[in-house]
Amino acid sequence: MDVSDAIAKRKSIRAYLDKPVSEDELGKIIEAGRWAPNAGEFQMSVVRNPELRQKINDRTHKAMLNSGVEFLQQRASLPGYQPLYDAPVLILLSGPADNPNSAINTAVAAENMLLQATELDLGSCFLASTKLGINGEENRDLAQEAGIPDNYSLQCAIVVGYPAAENKFTAGERTRKGSVTYID
Numbered sequence: 001m002d003v004s005d006a007i008a009k010r011k012s013i014r015a016y017l018d019k020p021v022s023e024d025e026l027g028k029i030i031e032a033g034r035w036a037p038n039a040g041e042f043q044m045s046v047v048r049n050p051e052l053r054q055k056i057n058d059r060t061h062k063a064m065l066n067s068g069v070e071f072l073q074q075r076a077s078l079p080g081y082q083p084l085y086d087a088p089v090l091i092l093l094s095g096p097a098d099n100p101n102s103a104i105n106t107a108v109a110a111e112n113m114l115l116q117a118t119e120l121d122l123g124s125c126f127l128a129s130t131k132l133g134i135n136g137e138e139n140r141d142l143a144q145e146a147g148i149p150d151n152y153s154l155q156c157a158i159v160v161g162y163p164a165a166e167n168k169f170t171a172g173e174r175t176r177k178g179s180v181t182y183i184d
């Protein structure tokens with residue numbers, strides 16, 4: 001698969017099989033993230049531990065319900081909704097809280113990983129919701145358990161795994177975003 005195919009094929013997967021991702025595949029995905037453009041350091045926690053994934057899932061779910069943001073509350077209220085979609089691998093991307101580029105550094109690394117996962121025929125999804133369950137004083141215990149360094153904050157996360165037959169919680173076709181202005 002070339003890059004154009006991976007870009008066209010990648011889509012957010014929101015239902016996963018209970019099947020582990022191999023060490024070799026996971027290693028390739030992590031490497032793809034580390035080769036992304038960057039303007040500073042960032043850190044990745046690869047969470048395969050089911051108990052910790054469940055805790056992060058449940059804390060995020062609760063925070064979505066209590067967020068006061070209608071869209072998040074609606075999503076979290078859907079029957080069976082799990083913010084981590086039962087994926088076997090969760091990768092948390094954090095950066096120094098005082099680096100204004102941390103969000104960008106981690107987002108470009110995440111996209112590299114999503115494309116690498118696509119090439120490997122794995123499903124994936126970019127997540128911002130996990131920030132609600134990990135950041136903030138009230139979630140410090142979970143951030144520590146997840147190995148996020150002091151003075152770093154969670155910027156985004158991805159989940160990776162084998163897609164289930166039915167892609168739950170995803171409605172309709174993918175659409176292109178972004179307006180374009182050419183100035184010749």
Ligand SMILES: Cc1cc2nc3c(=O)[nH]c(=O)nc-3n(C[C@H](O)[C@H](O)[C@H](O)COP(=O)(O)O)c2cc1C
Nearest residue numbers: 010011012013014083125126127128129130174175
């Ligand atoms: C900044 C950002 C935050 C996102 N947060 C979430 C999230 O918390 N949960 C989720 O299921 N998808 C999340 N997504 C995925 C988008 O919903 C998805 O990329 C978009 O609907 C386009 O669909 P596609 O990825 O299948 O092309 C996020 C995407 C971005 C760029």
